[in-house]
Amino acid sequence: MSSNSDPAPDRREFLRQAATVAGILALPAAARAAGAPAAQTPADESAAGGAGWLCFSPDEAAWVERLVDVLCPADELTPRGVDCGLAFFFDRQLAGAYGRGERLYLQGPWRPAIPEDGYQLPLTPEAYFKVGLKAAEEAARARHQRGFADLGAAEADAFLQLLAAGQLKTPHVNLAHWFDELVYPLFQQACFSDPIHGGNHDRVFWKMIGYPGLPAVNGLNMVKYRGKPFPGAKTPRSIEDFS
Amino acid sequence: MRTLPECSVVIVGGGLASGLVARQLARQGVQTVVLERGGDNRDGAAGKIPTQRDELRWDTRLGLMQDAARETYTLRRSRDAAAQPMRRLSAFLPGTGVGGAGNHWGGQVWRWADYNMALRTRLETRYGRGAIPAEMPVQDWGVTYDELEPYHDLFERLFGVSGQAGNLRGQILAGGNPFEAPRRNPYPQAPLEATEAGLMFKETVEREFGYKPFPSPAANSSGPYVNPDGMHLGACQYCGHCDRFICEANAKGAPDVLLYPWLARQPGFELRTHSHVTGLDYDPVAKRVRGVKYLDLVTSEEVCQPGGAVVLAGFTLTNTRLLLGGGIGRPYDPVSGGGVVGKNFCYQANSGISMFFRDRWLNPFLAAGSTSTIIDEFNDDNFDHTGLGFFGGGYIGVGVTSGRPIAARRLPPRTPRWGSAWKQANADWYAHSCAIGVQGSCYPHRENYLDLDPDHTDAFGQPLLRLNFDWRDNEAKVSAYCTDRAHRIARAMGATQIGPVVSRASPFDTRYYQGSHVTGGTIMGADPATSVVSPRLQHWDAENLFVVGASVFAHNAGHNPTGPIGALALRLGDDLARYSSQPGRLS
Numbered sequence: 001m002s003s004n005s006d007p008a009p010d011r012r013e014f015l016r017q018a019a020t021v022a023g024i025l026a027l028p029a030a031a032r033a034a035g036a037p038a039a040q041t042p043a044d045e046s047a048a049g050g051a052g053w054l055c056f057s058p059d060e061a062a063w064v065e066r067l068v069d070v071l072c073p074a075d076e077l078t079p080r081g082v083d084c085g086l087a088f089f090f091d092r093q094l095a096g097a098y099g100r101g102e103r104l105y106l107q108g109p110w111r112p113a114i115p116e117d118g119y120q121l122p123l124t125p126e127a128y129f130k131v132g133l134k135a136a137e138e139a140a141r142a143r144h145q146r147g148f149a150d151l152g153a154a155e156a157d158a159f160l161q162l163l164a165a166g167q168l169k170t171p172h173v174n175l176a177h178w179f180d181e182l183v184y185p186l187f188q189q190a191c192f193s194d195p196i197h198g199g200n201h202d203r204v205f206w207k208m209i210g211y212p213g214l215p216a217v218n219g220l221n222m223v224k225y226r227g228k229p230f231p232g233a234k235t236p237r238s239i240e241d242f243s
Numbered sequence: 244m245r246t247l248p249e250c251s252v253v254i255v256g257g258g259l260a261s262g263l264v265a266r267q268l269a270r271q272g273v274q275t276v277v278l279e280r281g282g283d284n285r286d287g288a289a290g291k292i293p294t295q296r297d298e299l300r301w302d303t304r305l306g307l308m309q310d311a312a313r314e315t316y317t318l319r320r321s322r323d324a325a326a327q328p329m330r331r332l333s334a335f336l337p338g339t340g341v342g343g344a345g346n347h348w349g350g351q352v353w354r355w356a357d358y359n360m361a362l363r364t365r366l367e368t369r370y371g372r373g374a375i376p377a378e379m380p381v382q383d384w385g386v387t388y389d390e391l392e393p394y395h396d397l398f399e400r401l402f403g404v405s406g407q408a409g410n411l412r413g414q415i416l417a418g419g420n421p422f423e424a425p426r427r428n429p430y431p432q433a434p435l436e437a438t439e440a441g442l443m444f445k446e447t448v449e450r451e452f453g454y455k456p457f458p459s460p461a462a463n464s465s466g467p468y469v470n471p472d473g474m475h476l477g478a479c480q481y482c483g484h485c486d487r488f489i490c491e492a493n494a495k496g497a498p499d500v501l502l503y504p505w506l507a508r509q510p511g512f513e514l515r516t517h518s519h520v521t522g523l524d525y526d527p528v529a530k531r532v533r534g535v536k537y538l539d540l541v542t543s544e545e546v547c548q549p550g551g552a553v554v555l556a557g558f559t560l561t562n563t564r565l566l567l568g569g570g571i572g573r574p575y576d577p578v579s580g581g582g583v584v585g586k587n588f589c590y591q592a593n594s595g596i597s598m599f600f601r602d603r604w605l606n607p608f609l610a611a612g613s614t615s616t617i618i619d620e621f622n623d624d625n626f627d628h629t630g631l632g633f634f635g636g637g638y639i640g641v642g643v644t645s646g647r648p649i650a651a652r653r654l655p656p657r658t659p660r661w662g663s664a665w666k667q668a669n670a671d672w673y674a675h676s677c678a679i680g681v682q683g684s685c686y687p688h689r690e691n692y693l694d695l696d697p698d699h700t701d702a703f704g705q706p707l708l709r710l711n712f713d714w715r716d717n718e719a720k721v722s723a724y725c726t727d728r729a730h731r732i733a734r735a736m737g738a739t740q741i742g743p744v745v746s747r748a749s750p751f752d753t754r755y756y757q758g759s760h761v762t763g764g765t766i767m768g769a770d771p772a773t774s775v776v777s778p779r780l781q782h783w784d785a786e787n788l789f790v791v792g793a794s795v796f797a798h799n800a801g802h803n804p805t806g807p808i809g810a811l812a813l814r815l816g817d818d819l820a821r822y823s824s825q826p827g828r829l830s
Contacts, residue, residue: 070661070662071661071662072661072662072666073662073663075663075666077663077666077667077670078666097304098304101312102304102312103304103305103308103310103311103312103331103332104311104312104330104331105311105312105315105328105329105330105331106312106330107328107699107700109698109699111325111327113327114750115754116750116751116752116753116754117318117327117753118327118329118330118331118333118753118754119330119331120327120330157662160661164660184660187661188649189299189303189649192298192648192649192652193297193298193299193303193649194296194297194298194299196297197299205648205669206648208666208669208670209648209652209669209670209673209674210670210673210674211608211646211648211673212608213296214292214293214296215292215293215296215482216296216480216482216483216484216608217480217482217492218480218481218482218483218608218609219478219479219480219481221481221609222436222481222609223436225604225606225609226436226438226439226442226606226609227439227442227603227604227605227606228604228606229604229674230604230606230608230609230674233674239293239294239296239297241293242292242293243293
């Protein structure tokens with residue numbers, strides 16, 4: 001799980017300064033992650049699916065960008081997570097209907113539960129995400145004397161391994177549960193959902209596994225390519241190609 | 244509350260069972276009103292290309308399903324525990340909107356083995372009167388397969404079912420299911436094309452074990468089809484967006500394709516969408532239901548629709564909830580074993596084992612909802628249970644029904660959860676993996692039942708239904724036995740890697756989808772002391788009230804429930820036409 005996308009050392013300082021500049025939120029994620037001054041960065045929206053944060057503060061955005069670059073390091077299969085639009089996907093999902101608790105029963109009474117009872121917190125996914133992120137950040141600072149976004153790739157990866165394994169105890173947030181029930185599913189959805197949702201930029205994960213996407217009209221293909229490589233798997237098409 | 248003029252028949256729910264009942268009534272000129280809480284999704288984004296192909300929207304986020312924020316269920320695994328709401332619906336997925344769960348089903352249409360309708364008699368005859376444990380209230384249904392056979396036949400023709408007959412009027416046919424109940428006609432359409440994985444399974448079980456594999460009977464249309472009502476199905480395009488989705492190609496037998504458009508043209512039929520039923524107006528003295536109360540969601544007006552006859556045809560669990568909420572019939576009491584409403588709630592003990600074949604192209608995206616190749620040797624009582632310590636079983640098969648990449652990827656055991664190695668494993672195995680699955684029966688247990696939750700309410704302020712359910716000893720043994728058989732087949736298929744091998748066991752885990760085949764709660768039977776409705780589906784405590792759907796099943800087999808639901812619904816339609824002209828207790 002190596003990464004060639006170590007953050008620039010001055011990245012947090014840049015973000016702190018940049019946050020005071022009007023219009024920073026309109027900067028593409030990739031431009032911010034690169035640590036480049038706004039004036040020198042062309043707004044290349046195609047690089048990461050979209051621009052601007054609806055849900056995240058600059059610090060939260062930096063945290064999530066570090067997260068997705070650890071979960072998805074750049075290698076011969078895909079660019080790094082930020083450039084695949086994964087952080088953008090997290091932001092849009094948490095800012096949208098899912099994050100606000102659509103289809104989630106949020107009436108009491110509330111009682112302690114066992115894991116097999118499923119999600120049993122009186123928090124929307126957006127609120128829970130931020131509570132967990134804050135607790136995880138405190139755990140990172142306690143352990144490394146630096147924030148998660150400032151950890152090197154190997155350090156950040158090791159930190160997440162501990163977190164997911166339930167070995168980082170915080171006063172009252174179950175970080176392993178937070179990771180398993182919320183963060184990790186969002187990560188997989190960010191990679192493999194249709195690019196119209198902001199992740200899976202340029203269908204890069206569909207190309208990686210050979211999922212052909214749309215139109216999926218296979219009345220003839222069903223027999224023709226049974227047991228054989230499927231030619232369309234190399235050039236998947238998404239909803240936007242048919243819109 | 245505004246009270247409307249009486250109509251002949253009022254049906255609660257606008258799904259598959261309701262549409263079939265209404266179809267029989269319309270053909271016989273009986274005025275019918277159907278009340279459906281949702282809208283019509285077919286012409287919306289769910290039923291059109293390209294938005295139909297959005298896995299995140301319709302599958303992951305369950306865009307077509309019952310909204311748990313408005314109504315869900317609570318669960319407790321024993322009576323001394325507090326129930327917890329299923330805050331997200333995950334384990335099973337009720338539908339909403341015209342067509343109900345029938346618009347986003349996968350399409351398997353089974354005829355259960357004929358002994359299922361008289362399961363207690365069957366087990367006592369074969370294993371002795373004392374063989375059935377006291378805590379397992381299996382019952383005969385009060386109906387025979389032979390009575391239902393003409394309606395199975397009609398249902399298959401109406402829905403254009405594709406399949407290979409296994410038992411044609413007693414003659415066992417090669418390539419079909421030798422355990423199926425005898426049928427008067429072949430399936431209306433040829434079977435679907437098999438998947439590569441299905442062919443590998445077939446070749447292995449024939450060669451290594453001598454089993455008789457067959458293609459799943461499917462309401463995925465293998466060719467263009469016109470049903471007896473002149474309704475059209477297109478040919479299935481094997482798009483892999485079937486279960487959890489509306490078929491934009493009109494190639495799936497679905498109520499919103501085959502039934503409701505036809506019903507809309509019939510005089511005397513009315514479908515009211517956005518009509519959320521809140522209760523039944525029950526007269527316990529006269530033992531009649533005067534009408535159905537509902538909230539018009541478009542106007543917020545409370546309305547009562549009186550009916551000469553009232554039919555409950557909502558989702559399985561809705562039927563029980565309405566009876567308990569209306570105080571109709573005696574609630575089941577697990578302590579005494581008395582009472583009936585909520586009794587014999589069953590699920591299915593389903594399991595699966597991933598298989599990885601390095602050199603085989605399995606292309607999971609070339610699939611339909613029912614492209615499964617199956618054996619029935621270990622289902623229900625198709626095999627000798629002497630000395631096994633359990634009753635029941637399941638079908639075993641390889642069903643490749645979707646390559647949708649969020650949910651359908653499989654990774655070998657011990658794959659890292661992220662990073663380059665995780666990505667490489669996805670790239671290596673996506674097109675080369677599948678699963679062998681078990682659909683396991685679930686027989687009733689004294690402590691598995693439904694009642695009303697004392698603490699939690701829905702968006703309308705009404706009590707949620709509480710599921711008292713866990714995997715009991717019998718189902719854990721069924722699952723372990725059948726999963727082991729599946730594991731043996733997986734090894735014989737020569738998979739590069741297999742696993743993990745996990746069968747169902749307590750505690751019941753609400754987080755993972757295990758099929759939407761919940762049954763029971765308003766069970767049918769010949770004895771009013773042990774059943775809610777008669778063999779004609781007429782409520783024992785309300786002469787003009789009828790219940791249909793999987794809620795009337797006295798147990799759940801190792802097959803999908805839709806075939807028997809369809810047959811029972813069509814028969815009920817004919818019975819109701821009779822009742823409308825001559826009310827009284829049907830025999």
